Amino acid sequence: MSQELVTRRGTIAVHDVVKRFDGGVLAVDRVSLDVRPGEFVSLIGPSGCGKSTLLRLMAGLLPLTEGRIEINGTEVTDARQDVALMFQKPTLLPWRTTLQNAMLPAALQGKADRAAEDRAMQLLDLVGLAGFEHTYPRHLSGGMQQRVALARLLMVGAEVLLLDEPFAAVDQITRERLNLELLKIHERTAATSVLVTHNLTEALLLADRVVVMSPRPGRISDVIDVPFARPRVAEMAMEPEFQELVLRAHAGLHGPGSSDVATKEDARGV
Numbered sequence: 001m002s003q004e005l006v007t008r009r010g011t012i013a014v015h016d017v018v019k020r021f022d023g024g025v026l027a028v029d030r031v032s033l034d035v036r037p038g039e040f041v042s043l044i045g046p047s048g049c050g051k052s053t054l055l056r057l058m059a060g061l062l063p064l065t066e067g068r069i070e071i072n073g074t075e076v077t078d079a080r081q082d083v084a085l086m087f088q089k090p091t092l093l094p095w096r097t098t099l100q101n102a103m104l105p106a107a108l109q110g111k112a113d114r115a116a117e118d119r120a121m122q123l124l125d126l127v128g129l130a131g132f133e134h135t136y137p138r139h140l141s142g143g144m145q146q147r148v149a150l151a152r153l154l155m156v157g158a159e160v161l162l163l164d165e166p167f168a169a170v171d172q173i174t175r176e177r178l179n180l181e182l183l184k185i186h187e188r189t190a191a192t193s194v195l196v197t198h199n200l201t202e203a204l205l206l207a208d209r210v211v212v213m214s215p216r217p218g219r220i221s222d223v224i225d226v227p228f229a230r231p232r233v234a235e236m237a238m239e240p241e242f243q244e245l246v247l248r249a250h251a252g253l254h255g256p257g258s259s260d261v262a263t264k265e266d267a268r269g270v
């Protein structure tokens with residue numbers, strides 16, 4: 001494996017964080033969470049419980065009301081270089097090719113040199129886009145556009161990746177493939193990762209720990225350790241132990257006893 005692809009590891013420490021928006025909405029209420037270097041944490045919870053808000057607070061995109069967040073041991077006060085974010089929409093620049101989009105972080109730093117191009121080519125290969133370097137976004141499928149966004153995310157070289165429902169807008173089969181690619185990427189980069197998702201199978205398959213949030217105001221109601229060995233494969237989701245964890249996560253979201261009536265299909269999504 002190329003050394004350049006190895007991301008330095010990061011820590012996230014969230015201490016007693018409260019976020020109240022102007023207008024009075026209490027979105028996050030006394031949340032504390034420590035994420036270890038290289039750990040993959042999934043964040044699940046009902047719609048509106050404050051998952052995206054918590055992620056944006058970690059990214060320094062929103063000010064805290066109370067509490068403290070540290071990344072790599074320093075307080076988060078603003079957007080920073082050691083944190084990279086990915087959202088549901090890939091937001092590619094339509095006038096730039098796949099390669100040029102992937103190289104954007106280097107271009108913005110005035111470092112779009114040969115070395116950056118080589119690295120972007122390696123990352124595009126890693127996300128399965130070799131051969132599409134000179135294609136424009138309008139000629140790529142939604143899943144391929146998200147792959148470009150993933151390559152661009154990795155190009156930042158951040159130690160911490162914050163992923164806010166990155167594959168929610170693509171079809172189920174593409175989403176499952178992208179999840180497997182995300183697993184591979186995590187194995188290769190060892191970047192500390194936090195994924196917000198509504199999909200319980202996705203949350204469990206990818207993560208070392210699944211953090212369950214309660215309805216607003218968002219608090220942590222359960223933390224599930226996922227004991228499955230890595231590398232993970234899609235078939236693990238079929239195992240009875242995995243299904244038990246799906247039901248536990250479902251109960252964490254909807255209250256005890258809810259899993260008795262939940263079908264496996266219901267338990268897949270929040």
Ligand SMILES: Nc1ncnc2c1ncn2[C@@H]1O[C@H](COP(=O)(O)OP(=O)(O)OP(=O)(O)O)[C@@H](O)[C@H]1O
Nearest residue numbers: 021025027045046047048049050051052053054216
């Ligand atoms: N900029 C804002 N100003 C005021 N209220 C906000 C703002 N952003 C979010 N909220 C509110 O904070 C609460 C939490 O929102 P957030 O988007 O974090 O939830 P979520 O768990 O990510 O939801 P979903 O799963 O539906 O994306 C919601 O009630 C939302 O309306």
